[in-house]
Amino acid sequence: MRKFLTIVFLLALAVGYTALFSATDLARAETYYFRLTQETVNIFWNSDGTQSLDYVLVFENSPTADNLAYVDLGLPNGNFDMGTIYADVDGKPITDITTSGYQGSGSGVALGLGNYAIRPGKVGRVHAFVGVIQKVLYEDSSDNTYASAVFAPVTFGSQYMYGETDLTVTFHLPPGMAPEEPRWHEDKTADGFPKQPSSVYDAESRVTYTWRNAHADASKQYTFGASFPLKYVPESAIVRVTFIDVILGGILMIVGATSELCIPVLVIGGFFGLVGLSAYSDRKRRMQYLPPKISIEGHGIKRGLTAIEAAVLMEQPPDSILTMILFALIKKNAAEVVSREPLEIKKIEPMPEDLRYYEKEFINAFDEKGAARRRALQDTMIHLIRAVSEKMKGFSRKETMAYYEDIRKRAWAQVEAANTPEVRSQKFDEVMEWTMLDRDFNDRTRDVFRHQPVYVPVWWGRYDPGYHRHTATPSFNRPSAPSISSGGGLPSVPGADFAASMVTGVQNFAGSVIGNVNDFTSRVTQSTNPVPVSTSSGGSGGGGRSGGSSCACACACAGCACACAGGGR
Amino acid sequence: MKTKTLSLKQAIKRWFTPPEALTAGSYHFQAPPDAPAPYRLHLRLEPDRSGVFIINAATVLHLNPTAAEYAYHLVQNTPEEEVASAISRRYRINPTQAHQDFVKFKEQIQTLISTPDLDPVTFLDFDRLNPYSQEISAPYRLDCALTYRLPEGADAAYAPTKQVDRELDTREWETILDKAWEAGIPHVVFTGGEPTLREDLSELIRYAEQKGMVSGLLTDGQRLADPEYLDMLLQTGLDHIMLNLDVDNLAVAAAVKNTLAADVHLVVHLTITAQNAARASWQLEKLQQSGITALSLSAAEASLQPALQAMREHSAALGMSLVWDLPVPYSAFNPVSLETAAEEQPSGAGHAWLYVEPDGDVLPAQGINRVLGNLLRDPWNAIWQNSERRGQRQ
Numbered sequence: 007m008r009k010f011l012t013i014v015f016l017l018a019l020a021v022g023y024t025a026l027f028s029a030t031d032l033a034r035a036e037t038y039y040f041r042l043t044q045e046t047v048n049i050f051w052n053s054d055g056t057q058s059l060d061y062v063l064v065f066e067n068s069p070t071a072d073n074l075a076y077v078d079l080g081l082p083n084g085n086f087d088m089g090t091i092y093a094d095v096d097g098k099p100i101t102d103i104t105t106s107g108y109q110g111s112g113s114g115v116a117l118g119l120g121n122y123a124i125r126p127g128k129v130g131r132v133h134a135f136v137g138v139i140q141k142v143l144y145e146d147s148s149d150n151t152y153a154s155a156v157f158a159p160v161t162f163g164s165q166y167m168y169g170e171t172d173l174t175v176t177f178h179l180p181p182g183m184a185p186e187e188p189r190w191h192e193d194k195t196a197d198g199f200p201k202q203p204s205s206v207y208d209a210e211s212r213v214t215y216t217w218r219n220a221h222a223d224a225s226k227q228y229t230f231g232a233s234f235p236l237k238y239v240p241e242s243a244i245v246r247v248t249f250i251d252v253i254l255g256g257i258l259m260i261v262g263a264t265s266e267l268c269i270p271v272l273v274i275g276g277f278f279g280l281v282g283l284s285a286y287s288d289r290k291r292r293m294q295y296l297p298p299k300i301s302i303e304g305h306g307i308k309r310g311l312t313a314i315e316a317a318v319l320m321e322q323p324p325d326s327i328l329t330m331i332l333f334a335l336i337k338k339n340a341a342e343v344v345s346r347e348p349l350e351i352k353k354i355e356p357m358p359e360d361l362r363y364y365e366k367e368f369i370n371a372f373d374e375k376g377a378a379r380r381r382a383l384q385d386t387m388i389h390l391i392r393a394v395s396e397k398m399k400g401f402s403r404k405e406t407m408a409y410y411e412d413i414r415k416r417a418w419a420q421v422e423a424a425n426t427p428e429v430r431s432q433k434f435d436e437v438m439e440w441t442m443l444d445r446d447f448n449d450r451t452r453d454v455f456r457h458q459p460v461y462v463p464v465w466w467g468r469y470d471p472g473y474h475r476h477t478a479t480p481s482f483n484r485p486s487a488p489s490i491s492s493g494g495g496l497p498s499v500p501g502a503d504f505a506a507s508m509v510t511g512v513q514n515f516a517g518s519v520i521g522n523v524n525d526f527t528s529r530v531t532q533s534t535n536p537v538p539v540s541t542s543s544g545g546s547g548g549g550g551r552s553g554g555s556s557c558a559c560a561c562a563c564a565g566c567a568c569a570c571a572g573g574g575r
Numbered sequence: 576m577k578t579k580t581l582s583l584k585q586a587i588k589r590w591f592t593p594p595e596a597l598t599a600g601s602y603h604f605q606a607p608p609d610a611p612a613p614y615r616l617h618l619r620l621e622p623d624r625s626g627v628f629i630i631n632a633a634t635v636l637h638l639n640p641t642a643a644e645y646a647y648h649l650v651q652n653t654p655e656e657e658v659a660s661a662i663s664r665r666y667r668i669n670p671t672q673a674h675q676d677f678v679k680f681k682e683q684i685q686t687l688i689s690t691p692d693l694d695p696v697t698f699l700d701f702d703r704l705n706p707y708s709q710e711i712s713a714p715y716r717l718d719c720a721l722t723y724r725l726p727e728g729a730d731a732a733y734a735p736t737k738q739v740d741r742e743l744d745t746r747e748w749e750t751i752l753d754k755a756w757e758a759g760i761p762h763v764v765f766t767g768g769e770p771t772l773r774e775d776l777s778e779l780i781r782y783a784e785q786k787g788m789v790s791g792l793l794t795d796g797q798r799l800a801d802p803e804y805l806d807m808l809l810q811t812g813l814d815h816i817m818l819n820l821d822v823d824n825l826a827v828a829a830a831v832k833n834t835l836a837a838d839v840h841l842v843v844h845l846t847i848t849a850q851n852a853a854r855a856s857w858q859l860e861k862l863q864q865s866g867i868t869a870l871s872l873s874a875a876e877a878s879l880q881p882a883l884q885a886m887r888e889h890s891a892a893l894g895m896s897l898v899w900d901l902p903v904p905y906s907a908f909n910p911v912s913l914e915t916a917a918e919e920q921p922s923g924a925g926h927a928w929l930y931v932e933p934d935g936d937v938l939p940a941q942g943i944n945r946v947l948g949n950l951l952r953d954p955w956n957a958i959w960q961n962s963e964r965r966g967q968r969q
Contacts, residue, residue: 151623151640237623237710293594295666295673298642298680300628301702302695303635303709305915310884363892393891395692400899400911402703403694 039071041169042224043129047159050178051234055243057082057142058090061134061160068168069127077117078110079134080160082142090137091115095122095130141245146233150294153239155179156191156231164225173222175230177215178208180238190215191231198222203230307409308401311394313439314364316410318394319403320443324387324527325515330442331368331386332511333469335361341369342468346510348518354468364390380520384529391534414443422454427498430454431461448509455501462497462504470507473499594665596624597647601759603787604650614688615789615814617761618646621712629715630688632762632789632814635927636701637709641666645680707923713759713959716928718902718941721748721776723768723933726797739934743951745775749782751931751950756786758955766793766902766941768933771804777811784812791815793844793902799830805837815840817871817901820862828865835866844871844903845886852882856889863893870895874908883910902930902941925962 044064051057059081067074093100102118109116117134124130146152159175179188190203196217203215217230236244311319314334317327332351335341338358341351351372361369364386371382398406417440424430434441434454444450467473499507520526597620604616619627626643628636638646644665648658659674666673683699695701722742743751755763763783770776771794783790792808796818799805816834820843821827834841843862847855862870870890874883887910890897899909900923925939925947935951937958938944948958 151625235623237621237625241622292665292667293640295662295668296639296641298645298676299639299702300642300680300683300695300699301637301704303637303704303706304696305706305911305920306703309914363889389892389894392894396891396894396896398694399692399896402696404697405703 037072038074038166039068040074040124040167041066041068042162042167042171043169044172045159045222045224046174046176047157048176048178049155049157051143051155051180051232051239053180053182053239055140055143055239057139057155059134059136059139061132063132063134063160064129065124065132066129066169067124067126071126073126074124074130075119076107077119077132077134078108078114079117079136080110080112080114081136082113082139082157084113085140085142086113086115086136087138088115091135092137093117093132093134095119095124095132097131097133098122140243143239143243144245145236148294149233149296151236152189152233153236153244154191154231154233156229158227158229161227162224164223167225170221171224172218172220173224173228174216174218175228176217177203177230177232178210179213179215179232179234181210181212183213183234183238185213188213188215188232188234191233196228196230199228199230305401306405308398308406309409311397311406311410312362313443314362314390315394315397316413316440317443318390319398320407320410322443322445323523324530325513325520325523326442326447327387327390328368328383328520329511329515330439331365332515333442334439335365335369336465336468337463338365339465339468340365341372343471345471346514349514363393380526381529383520384526387530388533391530395534410443413440417441418444418450418454427458427501428461430458431463434460435463451508452502452505455505458501459498460501460504462499466497469511596622597644601756601761601787602647602650603761604652605787612689616646616650616684617787617789618643618650619712619759619761620647627711627715628684629761630684632716632791634687634691635706635715637704641676642680645677646684648677649681649684705920707921707927711926714926714928715760715923716762716764717755717760718764718766718928718930719748719751719779720766720768720930720932720941721770721773721779724772725767725769726772726795729769729795739932739936742773742933743935745778747935747951748775748779751935752779752783752786752788754950754955756788758959760788762789762791764791764793764902769795769797771798777807780808780813781811784814789814791817791901793817793819795819795821796827796830796834799834800826802833805830805833809837809839813839815842817842817844817898817903819844819846819903831862831865831867840869841867842869842871842898842901843867844873844901846873846875846903847879847883847886848875849879852879855882855886859886859889859893859895863890863895868895869898871898871901871903872910873903874913877908877913880908880913883908883913886910900928902928907942929958929962 042063043066044062046062048060049057050060061079063077065074088103088105091103093103100117100120100122102116102120104116104118105114107116107118108114117132119130119132122130143153143155146154155177157175157177159173185205192201196219198219198221199217203217205213205215208214215230215232222228314327314330317330332341332343335351336343338361340354340358340361342354344350344352351369353369357369367386367389368383371379371386374382417437420437421430421433421441424433441447441450462473599620599622602618602620604618606612606614614631617629617632619629620643621627624640624643626638626640626646628638628643628646630636641662644662645658648661653661655674655677658677659670662668662673662677663670668676683695683701686693686699687695693699696703723739752763765776765779770792773779776792780790780792790811790813792813792815794816799808799816799818816839818827818830818834818841820831831841831843845855845858845862851858859870872883872886872890874880887897897910899911903909923940924943928940929947930938930941930943931950932938935949937947937950939947939962947961950958
């Protein structure tokens with residue numbers, strides 16, 4: 007039977023767990039019967055790869071039982087340092103701590119309570135601390151870069167006890183670990199415990215995992231586990247279970263179990279067993295394969311982009327981006343639309359000083375006519391895309407896009423949340439450039455404004471040549487303007503007309519300025535994303551999106567102009 | 576017969592012996608001269624089998640053990656079939672899958688090399704880590720101030736102020752380079768004072784290059800106006816030059832012209848000061864017109880941040896790439912560090928790079944006058960343990 011237990015133990019090790027066998031026994035001559043009201047154990051997984059244990063066991067001895075004079079404390083293995091063990095009963099130290107007196111399963115020590123034995127009907131608090139236990143960590147069976155730390159608290163024979171136990175198990179992981187690095191194990195045997203332990207830092211800033219069940223059964227074996235990166239403990243602290251351990255265990259089992267069988271059966275069985283084992287061992291000895299994982303150092307969100315630059319990053323169509331530039335110029339009082347069809351604008355002198363390079367290039371493009379203008383606008387787009395690409399170097403495109411997407415959503419939310427036409431019109435004026443990041447800008451503008459009048463911004467006359475700017479009424483184009491409680495006296499247009507005018511502005515660009523959007527985009531992308539040069543080693547590739555292209559972004563699609571930006575240094 | 580017996584024993588032993596980890600250490604690959612573009616790869620295999628993979632001394636990748644093994648074979652130029660076989664012998668994976676994964680890994684790295692603008696998170700399925708946030712076994716770069724001497728008439732305002740007892744001689748600097756390489760540092764930048772005042776500069780660059788390090792030079796550029804001197808430096812294999820620019824100095828204009836014509840990566844650094852802020856944009860356009868494509872910027876004081884940001888915007892509009900984190904004057908005030916300051920990201924000083932003074936004393940970075948040890952006299956491990964960030968962690 008003992009040999010069988012050895013096999014079980016070895017097999018338990020082979021699956022990569024710190025199999026802690028700690029059945030604690032109180033089976034001595036006396037009649038034991040008690041309730042374990044509290045069992046609290048703190049397990050310290052130390053940076054040198056050792057383990058320290060701190061137990062608190064609160065016994066309520068039955069009035070009908072004998073004195074509770076000994077407690078057998080099971081330990082994970084025999085590699086503990088006796089010199090580091092301390093115990094007390096109700097705060098009074100005890101010295102009768104021996105391995106020879108231990109009568110439980112596996113390894114452990116017997117705590118002789120001596121004069122502090124818990125009398126019938128009384129409650130006693132037994133505290134034990136074990137400073138050093140070695141060889142308690144194993145390689146995680148699912149990730150060979152992680153160490154597996156598994157622990158099962160002491161149990162007591164059900165014939166000796168009654169009632170429920172408030173059982174708390176706390177893992178203190180090695181120092182220096184970030185909270186996201188360790189992982190807890192889900193163990194189906196831990197019924198009644200939360201699936202996810204609570205996690206906090208302890209006083210030494212170590213990450214802790216705590217499992218608690220106020221109604222636990224202390225006669226039942228519960229197992230708790232966690233894994234953490236191997237780098238936090240010495241390599242030498244990890245117990246590597248070779249297959250030879252399992253083989254030896256198997257031989258012991260066979261010898262123990264077949265002593266009455268004849269030799270031929272052993273020989274034949276041994277032959278086939280060896281063949282099978284050799285194949286199994288060859289597979290088992292190899293390391294677990296995890297798909298290659300690459301992480302790159304880089305910054306996250308690139309803040310400070312203008313709405314127009316964000317539109318480039320978010321691969322908006324070029325006609326939308328150019329329309330955004332037009333609105334920016336109009337709002338800055340740098341340009342005025344003199345004709346919508348065909349679209350013609352004129353500069354307003356003196357030009358503001360805060361114009362951005364793309365705004366200057368844009369307005370200068372309108373000094374040209376026809377194809378020359380189209381080429382100048384293409385150059386503007388090319389410069390804009392390259393500048394955004396430069397700005398994004400070292401930053402995450404993905405996170406930055408999410409950031410500006412959120413700004414877009416919040417811009418629309420502000421507009422839609424406005425209760426009155428005045429406030430809605432003012433909000434729209436304030437955040438209009440961000441709402442234009444929306445690919446559904448046209449439809450959404452129609453939906454938001456169709457049913458109410460819109461109090462037009464002060465720049466509206468520069469955008470709509472048909473609008474009579476006969477009134478000089480101050481409007482709400484500046485965020486610092488006082489809020490307007492009434493629309494009385496402010497110029498307004500029907501919402502449907504306003505929306506139609508905005509939408510037409512975008513469509514006009516496509517129709518009358520840049521011509522065919524696909525052709526326009528094609529020349530831009532030919533410059534910003536030249537034809538890929540094959541860099542592949544000649545393999546067929548592993549699929550996905552990484553196949554040796556010069557630029558894998560979606561700028562090959564018609565109607566978008568991708569910045570191809572971001573990443574690296 | 577004896578051989579067969581040994582083979583049998585070895586075979587049996589192999590059944591029961593787990594594969595050993597690849598030898599921890601540094602591995603280096605340089606693209607052959609006929610490659611479409613020059614590039615350098617440095618792999619540092621860590622004892623826990625993970626890897627740090629550095630492309631062109633700039634892009635830092637962290638690899639899990641499997642990726643680290645593929646990187647090892649990439650650097651060793653192992654044929655694909657051999658890689659598949661080796662991986663399948665060591666891991667529970669069939670050779671076909673291992674081959675596919677290796678080819679994919681190679682393509683990911685090649686794409687990153689050939690398309691540095693590509694966002695590797697979006698398009699190559701990489702994860703992103705904050706810069707300098709990982710535990711590493713050695714810095715990525717060592718800045719070596721060979722001397723604190725300056726040319727006659729130079730403005731000492733931007734020079735390091737610490738007085739040193741002496742300058743190390745050539746052999747002593749070689750010892751320091753040896754130690755750095757053995758520790759796994761793949762990149763060295765020679766700086767000063769003015770490093771071109773050291774007559775052994777080319778000898779030291781050559782020594783570093785022969786070891787496999789990427790080497791860079793930070794200079795005021797005056798001596799590079801001499802084409803023969805520049806050619807002598809380039810013959811050593813020098814990888815990059817950063818000119819700390821005074822655009823009013825005609826000699827530097829000649830240096831820019833010479834260096835642009837040479838086969839070396841050139842970055843120009845401008846320090847924005849209260850005195851030059853007004854004409855900095857004009858200087859920038861002049862640089863762009865001269866053919867400069869890579870730029871480093873810093874501000875002499877925090878109050879100049881708006882001017883610095885405007886310069887950064889302007890440089891992007893001119894299509895100039897920004898470089899940062901090099902040991903330039905006022906390097907802490909660069910556009911990226913100022914922009915990300917609110918995010919409280921860890922600093923690379925004392926972690927991703929260290930600074931060696933002319934007498935061998937090691938500082939976390941230029942301008943942080945906390946001596947961690949002397950790289951000539953003290954063991955590397957002691958210095959690394961003393962580095963500020965590690966000290967804080969422990």
